[in-house]
Amino acid sequence: MRPLPTTVRAWLELLRLPNLFTVPGDILVGWALAGARGSPALGVVAALCLYVSGLLLNDWFDVAVDVRERPGRPIPSGRVSRRAVLFLAVSLLALGIGLAGSGWVVAGLLALAILAYDGYAKNVPGLGVGTMGLCRALNVLLGAAATWPPPWPPVGVPLFVAAGFFWVYIVLVSVVARGEANPGSEPTLGLRWSPLALVLVLVPLFWWQGKDGIAPIVAAVLLVPILRRRGDVPALVSGLIRFLIPLQAVWLLDAPVSPIFSTALLICWIAAIACGRRFSGS
Numbered sequence: 001m002r003p004l005p006t007t008v009r010a011w012l013e014l015l016r017l018p019n020l021f022t023v024p025g026d027i028l029v030g031w032a033l034a035g036a037r038g039s040p041a042l043g044v045v046a047a048l049c050l051y052v053s054g055l056l057l058n059d060w061f062d063v064a065v066d067v068r069e070r071p072g073r074p075i076p077s078g079r080v081s082r083r084a085v086l087f088l089a090v091s092l093l094a095l096g097i098g099l100a101g102s103g104w105v106v107a108g109l110l111a112l113a114i115l116a117y118d119g120y121a122k123n124v125p126g127l128g129v130g131t132m133g134l135c136r137a138l139n140v141l142l143g144a145a146a147t148w149p150p151p152w153p154p155v156g157v158p159l160f161v162a163a164g165f166f167w168v169y170i171v172l173v174s175v176v177a178r179g180e181a182n183p184g185s186e187p188t189l190g191l192r193w194s195p196l197a198l199v200l201v202l203v204p205l206f207w208w209q210g211k212d213g214i215a216p217i218v219a220a221v222l223l224v225p226i227l228r229r230r231g232d233v234p235a236l237v238s239g240l241i242r243f244l245i246p247l248q249a250v251w252l253l254d255a256p257v258s259p260i261f262s263t264a265l266l267i268c269w270i271a272a273i274a275c276g277r278r279f280s281g282s
Contacts, residue, residue, distance in 0.1 A: 025248030030143020
């Protein structure tokens with residue numbers, strides 16, 4: 001395979017390309033659990049704009065640290081201009097809020113959470129992982145808000161349970177990721193397997209709601225090989241981030257929408273894994 005041009009590859013590194021495939025599923029889950037009214041397409045585009053903006057701002061704020069610890073990153077290495085990164089990040093932030101339509105309030109809250117995380121919270125123990133999880137939860141809620149015309153109707157408990165589920169999942173993954181910069185560090189046994197315990201919680205939860213519990217059991221089985229990987233925390237974290245996609249498919253399989261959406265997400269998972277072979281997701 002031919003190598004990518006230096007500038008193109010630098011931008012794709014900034015965007016953490018494999019992780020972009022995890023965004024549409026958040027919107028689809030929120031859309032489906034809110035009644036699947038209208039089209040989720042603009043919500044997906046808005047969420048992608050906000051997510052990419054967050055990734056760019058993360059590197060923009062971290063440039064002083066990266067100069068010392070990761071000089072090969074796109075900005076400190078000079079492959080990408082810091083000014084260009086800021087311009088694109090701010091533009092995408094505004095565009096994401098604008099494209100959210102009736103969900104602009106939720107999109108605005110998500111933008112504030114992104115700025116809070118990148119600019120301050122990520123350096124505060126506990127607050128950083130909580131804020132990152134909040135961003136993912138708001139993404140799910142954006143899927144509901146962006147497809148309902150105001151005034152927004154009352155939404156059911158499953159939507160907020162799903163948002164809470166992804167909040168907790170991201171918090172757990174973020175805690176696992178704390179040691180990825182230290183060679184040889186390993187998360188404790190309990191922490192490593194905590195995402196599996198969270199997925200298994202879906203089984204009785206789905207049964208309680210009168211839904212099929214088979215899908216989360218299958219997801220738990222698929223998660224085991226990722227969690228058994230030892231000696232490479234960045235690879236573990238990347239795998240857990242990508243595993244958001246099958247988890248989103250699980251929620252869609254138990255929502256009143258066509259299974260074609262879950263199938264599309266599983267295709268995204270395969271694409272994310274393929275991209276992960278060339279680009280880091282963490």
